[in-house]
Structures are given as C-alpha cells and as structure tokens.
Amino acid sequence: xxxxxxxxxxxxxxxxxxxxxxxxxxxxxxxxxxxxxxxxxxxxxxxxxxxxxxxxxxxxxxxxxxxxxxxxxxxxxxxxxxxxxxxxxxxxxxxxxxxxxxxxxxxxxxxxxxxxxxxxxxxxxxxxxxxxxxxxxxxxxxxxxxxxxxxxxxxxxxxxxxxxxxxx
Numbered sequence: 001x002x003x004x005x006x007x008x009x010x011x012x013x014x015x016x017x018x019x020x021x022x023x024x025x026x027x028x029x030x031x032x033x034x035x036x037x038x039x040x041x042x043x044x045x046x047x048x049x050x051x052x053x054x055x056x057x058x059x060x061x062x063x064x065x066x067x068x069x070x071x072x073x074x075x076x077x078x079x080x081x082x083x084x085x086x087x088x089x090x091x092x093x094x095x096x097x098x099x100x101x102x103x104x105x106x107x108x109x110x111x112x113x114x115x116x117x118x119x120x121x122x123x124x125x126x127x128x129x130x131x132x133x134x135x136x137x138x139x140x141x142x143x144x145x146x147x148x149x150x151x152x153x154x155x156x157x158x159x160x161x162x163x164x165x166x167x168x
Contacts, residue, residue, distance in 0.1 A: 007033035049100050055157035062153055066112055066146075074113040077133045086135035089118060092147040094125040096155060096163045102127075104158060105151045115143070 007030060014029030015021055077085045096102055099122065106117040106127055119128040131143040155163045 007037050009033075010036060049098065049158050049160055051158055052156065055153070059153045059157040062150075063108060063111075066150075070113045070115070074132060077114075085133035086139075087130065087132050088134045088140060088143075089128055089130050090140055090144055092127045092129055092144050094127060094151050095148075095167050096125060096151060096159070097166075098160050098163055101151070101154050101159055101163055104154045105147070108150055108154065109147055115147075 010033035011026060011029030014032055015025045018025045094102060094105065096105075102120065102122070102125065106120055109115050109127065109129055110117045114132040116130045117127050118130050120126070121128070127147065129143070129147060131140075134140050134143055152167050155167050159167070
C-alpha cells in the first residue's frame, strides 16, 4: 500500500505533538493521516529507491569529513587577512532522474558550510549552488565535481537501479 508509510509517519508526528502515547492519540493520528492522504495528492517520491546500509554508512562518513573540511575552509576565509573570498553561483547538472535523490543531494549540499542550493530545476535535473571561496584556479570545476561526487554517494546509499546504472 503506497500511502501506508506517510499515514504512519503523520500518526507518529501527531502523537509526538500531543506528547502522550495513548490508544486514542494513535487512532486519531491515523485518522488524521488518512484524511490528509485522501485530500491531498502526495507524489510517490521513493519509486524504485532502495536503502543500502553500507552506502548510507559511507555517505555519513564522507558527509562528516566534508563538514569538517568545509567548516575549516569557511572559518579560515572568515579570519584570514586580505580581500573577501570570491563567491559564485554554479549550475550542477545532476545525472539522476529521481526526485528523492535530487532532494537528498540538495539538502546535503545546503548543510555543508560554504555552499547553499538556491534553486532546483526539476525539469533539467539541475541544482544552482552558491559556493563560497572559488577564487583559486579551477575552483568552479572543483565545486561542481564535489557536488557530483556527493550525488554519486547519495545514489550508492538510496538510489534507484536506473540511477545506479547511469552513474556507477
């Protein structure tokens, strides 16, 4: 059943909002979840996606490493003497067709210090990313390649079979 997970998720949020785990809260949460699912047209974003534990652990490890590197780089750019760092907005054409993978990639990029997804063009599978400190030679290409590498790690973690064939 396609709506089971969203309905259960909404019921869990309902119970958490009430702050009391009771039969009545669970039942009313399920009722509210079913009502919301029936009245709205929720897209099925996880079609074909498969969670791979090893890929998720590697993604988490790389993400923590990227957070440390980019946080250090942004901190240095803020404290170093001289002119302010050069900023740019770059277009990153993703290889995925999956909305779920695109969203995860955009969220992960925005969570990293020094980068922020400012626009998503779903029709072109393109993210527009504001990056900080691209003044060194090849900085734009490196930022774009870093985003594509992140997309590849997301696909290894939760990608569809089509995305895995396309990228890996």
